[in-house]
Amino acid sequence: MVLPCVDRSSHEPIYMQIVRQLRRLIEDETLSEGEPLPSSRGMAERLGVNRSTVYRAYQELWALGYLESRPGSYTTVRCPPSAGGGDGGRTAGVLEWDRMTSPGGRDIHRSYLAYTPEAPFDNPPEPVNLSQLDLDPRVFPVTELRRACDRALGSTGGRALQYAAAQGDPDLRSFIAERARTHGMEVRPEEVLITNGSQQAIDLVLRVLTEAGQTVALEAPTYAAVIPLMQLHQLRAAGVPMRRDGLDLDDLERIIVERSPALLYTIPNFQNPTGITTSQEHRENLLTLCERFRLPLVEDGFEEEMKYFGKVAQPIKAMDSDKVVVYLGTFSKVLFPGLRIGFVMADAECIERLTAVKRFTDLSASNLIQIALNDFCRRGCYERHIRRMHRVFRKRMLAALAAAKEHFPTQHVSWTEPAGGYLIWVSVPGRKVDDARFEEVCRRHRVVVSPGRYYYAESPAEQQFRISISMLDEDEIREGFARLGAALHEFCDAG
Amino acid sequence: MVLPCVDRSSHEPIYMQIVRQLRRLIEDETLSEGEPLPSSRGMAERLGVNRSTVYRAYQELWALGYLESRPGSYTTVRCPPSAGGGDGGRTAGVLEWDRMTSPGGRDIHRSYLAYTPEAPFDNPPEPVNLSQLDLDPRVFPVTELRRACDRALGSTGGRALQYAAAQGDPDLRSFIAERARTHGMEVRPEEVLITNGSQQAIDLVLRVLTEAGQTVALEAPTYAAVIPLMQLHQLRAAGVPMRRDGLDLDDLERIIVERSPALLYTIPNFQNPTGITTSQEHRENLLTLCERFRLPLVEDGFEEEMKYFGKVAQPIKAMDSDKVVVYLGTFSKVLFPGLRIGFVMADAECIERLTAVKRFTDLSASNLIQIALNDFCRRGCYERHIRRMHRVFRKRMLAALAAAKEHFPTQHVSWTEPAGGYLIWVSVPGRKVDDARFEEVCRRHRVVVSPGRYYYAESPAEQQFRISISMLDEDEIREGFARLGAALHEFCDAG
Numbered sequence: 001m002v003l004p005c006v007d008r009s010s011h012e013p014i015y016m017q018i019v020r021q022l023r024r025l026i027e028d029e030t031l032s033e034g035e036p037l038p039s040s041r042g043m044a045e046r047l048g049v050n051r052s053t054v055y056r057a058y059q060e061l062w063a064l065g066y067l068e069s070r071p072g073s074y075t076t077v078r079c080p081p082s083a084g085g086g087d088g089g090r091t092a093g094v095l096e097w098d099r100m101t102s103p104g105g106r107d108i109h110r111s112y113l114a115y116t117p118e119a120p121f122d123n124p125p126e127p128v129n130l131s132q133l134d135l136d137p138r139v140f141p142v143t144e145l146r147r148a149c150d151r152a153l154g155s156t157g158g159r160a161l162q163y164a165a166a167q168g169d170p171d172l173r174s175f176i177a178e179r180a181r182t183h184g185m186e187v188r189p190e191e192v193l194i195t196n197g198s199q200q201a202i203d204l205v206l207r208v209l210t211e212a213g214q215t216v217a218l219e220a221p222t223y224a225a226v227i228p229l230m231q232l233h234q235l236r237a238a239g240v241p242m243r244r245d246g247l248d249l250d251d252l253e254r255i256i257v258e259r260s261p262a263l264l265y266t267i268p269n270f271q272n273p274t275g276i277t278t279s280q281e282h283r284e285n286l287l288t289l290c291e292r293f294r295l296p297l298v299e300d301g302f303e304e305e306m307k308y309f310g311k312v313a314q315p316i317k318a319m320d321s322d323k324v325v326v327y328l329g330t331f332s333k334v335l336f337p338g339l340r341i342g343f344v345m346a347d348a349e350c351i352e353r354l355t356a357v358k359r360f361t362d363l364s365a366s367n368l369i370q371i372a373l374n375d376f377c378r379r380g381c382y383e384r385h386i387r388r389m390h391r392v393f394r395k396r397m398l399a400a401l402a403a404a405k406e407h408f409p410t411q412h413v414s415w416t417e418p419a420g421g422y423l424i425w426v427s428v429p430g431r432k433v434d435d436a437r438f439e440e441v442c443r444r445h446r447v448v449v450s451p452g453r454y455y456y457a458e459s460p461a462e463q464q465f466r467i468s469i470s471m472l473d474e475d476e477i478r479e480g481f482a483r484l485g486a487a488l489h490e491f492c493d494a495g
Numbered sequence: 496m497v498l499p500c501v502d503r504s505s506h507e508p509i510y511m512q513i514v515r516q517l518r519r520l521i522e523d524e525t526l527s528e529g530e531p532l533p534s535s536r537g538m539a540e541r542l543g544v545n546r547s548t549v550y551r552a553y554q555e556l557w558a559l560g561y562l563e564s565r566p567g568s569y570t571t572v573r574c575p576p577s578a579g580g581g582d583g584g585r586t587a588g589v590l591e592w593d594r595m596t597s598p599g600g601r602d603i604h605r606s607y608l609a610y611t612p613e614a615p616f617d618n619p620p621e622p623v624n625l626s627q628l629d630l631d632p633r634v635f636p637v638t639e640l641r642r643a644c645d646r647a648l649g650s651t652g653g654r655a656l657q658y659a660a661a662q663g664d665p666d667l668r669s670f671i672a673e674r675a676r677t678h679g680m681e682v683r684p685e686e687v688l689i690t691n692g693s694q695q696a697i698d699l700v701l702r703v704l705t706e707a708g709q710t711v712a713l714e715a716p717t718y719a720a721v722i723p724l725m726q727l728h729q730l731r732a733a734g735v736p737m738r739r740d741g742l743d744l745d746d747l748e749r750i751i752v753e754r755s756p757a758l759l760y761t762i763p764n765f766q767n768p769t770g771i772t773t774s775q776e777h778r779e780n781l782l783t784l785c786e787r788f789r790l791p792l793v794e795d796g797f798e799e800e801m802k803y804f805g806k807v808a809q810p811i812k813a814m815d816s817d818k819v820v821v822y823l824g825t826f827s828k829v830l831f832p833g834l835r836i837g838f839v840m841a842d843a844e845c846i847e848r849l850t851a852v853k854r855f856t857d858l859s860a861s862n863l864i865q866i867a868l869n870d871f872c873r874r875g876c877y878e879r880h881i882r883r884m885h886r887v888f889r890k891r892m893l894a895a896l897a898a899a900k901e902h903f904p905t906q907h908v909s910w911t912e913p914a915g916g917y918l919i920w921v922s923v924p925g926r927k928v929d930d931a932r933f934e935e936v937c938r939r940h941r942v943v944v945s946p947g948r949y950y951y952a953e954s955p956a957e958q959q960f961r962i963s964i965s966m967l968d969e970d971e972i973r974e975g976f977a978r979l980g981a982a983l984h985e986f987c988d989a990g
Binding site for chain 2: 097
């Protein structure tokens, strides 16, 4: 039988490649009705892929009507009703979607295709992934959440499955406001809006506070996924260079004066991607500048809770007596990314406008998730979990910093030493960017990091990359840093 | 010294109660600067609580700047910088949010404030609410979903709480594609995008396929919450009048020729608000028209599953060989609104562009919810539930139509007889709109309906309103229709 051919360098998941190719073989009748397929184990061996990959492909083909499967028998080929018609549902259609797409939609689509933070790495041995900022599922307090969900569907039952308020569950908003107070922020529940993660919070803020053609000031480098949003909204990004102590305030002032940005987007704690935390003095000066120029200061506190080394300054929002700060927070980076719960805290006038957009663009966050999360938090599970995360990641970050000192070529590279969070930023000062070669070397050493180019609206000036330890334990970190060190030695020595 | 007072029956954690009360005592200067506090042990004994609770409260007060703590010395009261100011955080702020808001944001905010589908009715006796299109929680299959959630958090645990794919869970997409086949639509999983309800689906389609200033064709009347979206996107709405058999095709053709709309938004089944279902012939003519003019046809199948009277034509998407149809669906109108799961089915090229926007505007739908919902559906619970819903609402709708015939002043009003769904549209032909009076009469008869003006981008020509039976059982329906009949008699007779 003709076998599918697996391309490991493709963006397309392997199971999808198998699905696509087997479908074509069935549709062009290379494989005919009733023909038995190899078992998933047999096919996996022949293709040199994981058995579960083949299993998933067969499942999908079955769902699509291309396979017949009976207990105790071979899986056989089936010619689905539509395939006989000859077009197999693959006619091109009369619309040219790209031509019909809005300018912002077109730009973000291009970014989407180019943005593949994790290089495919399916063949063994497993690489160490220092790229993903997903959370290590081994630290998830799953059991407590499971109980909270069960309670949410037990006691309130119907209510948890009914529509929620657009602004979010009032009890959860109260909890968020109370919790904000522990970080020095005086926020009332009516100044809180629940969003689908902080990604939606950023989008809502841009929808309300910007118009196409305006400028937005942000750090260079900054959070990668905010740059495509600039394109979608057809905004100009004015990058403010990051220094050792945060964004350059003189540069920011110059940008404000010359380009009148609609807002500033900044990450003062454990900045993504640099891991830099700004000082109290820097925060005060930044706030004063924004107040002076009446510039909304969008503070992304995505890892506010992850201060595990010593004392860290309070959020800028804590000093916001003039109410120019729009604060974004999330549960994704300390608890569960899969819940999709983030929030905005700002002046009630601003929150009401954001809520109006939320109301008509997706009605509300899931009621069930909000009720379960509130229950989880109110029982002290959130607090306990945060304390555990501090213990766990303090040790992990110490292991990472020690491993960097041990393995990195200190004469060639420099890196940040974060006060918390998960991120370390590495620069090869004076070295021109050559990501193709750098990634090739890393690939050979079976380690993945995030190249610096993802984090700049324009191009970075020198070779840089981001390390995330959010998915790894200490042994994995040590192994990853050893491999990365070897890769860096090779990359720098050959320079 | 004045002690805090602990309430063990409160939701508020005890340490937060202590924090809140001590803060108030410090802010109103009952406790003054420099005053020593009891040790955490001493305070714990006096309050009869755990020492660690007091310790935690003190920690928090210290973080908030309300306590001073030095090694080997008493903890003393500190007046934090902001507390002395006396404003209590209620200053107005320096930004004029309305002036800073984008034109679309401003318009949708006004609509948000004006849009109050449920008139407040706080004093007894309870009115009958024929306005809400929420689902009756008494028919929710809560137990089955509870088990599905429990399984999702049991077996896959970590995975359900990790980030999901932007396009949505592949298994759930397969289920949706399979289910689409039962309605005659040949859709592959890669042609499906999971959204936060169909509201987000509409927003995504507008983000990708329209630009500010363009025209969108839609039915007049149409789904109320789509009209504010036109404002947010700064689009012009071209209303195509609804006839007995759906939108007027001649009018649509004229609009296409004269105004080149970017797309058509239509609801062929149990249209919201009129309840009208179009015929096979109307669907074919409409599709042909859109194909001829290369006009994307956005088909909102929000109640596709609720065909409980006889045979109903298949969705337009089922005939879509030229792939001009973008189909929107949702689980909110047959299952659980609180899950916030809807979907788009369209040409893969179009889906990819919609996914790009979804990816960067809120990452993905909740993984936990998607996995639980897929589990629920795969076990046959969805099918079983749909069958039950058909039985339940067939009877309820028959009761509604019988009650209308019995109680409404047939010489003055006409109404639609839907083939399924939850909606009936009532007109008082020739009667000028006077919602203030109409609502006043309804209020006196303790019944609520949705006035017609919510469903038009422009003003309606005559007195109309929408009835929804989605929240009520047969007795409640009979009672509501009797009251509404009395109100209509009074309103029409006084005309």
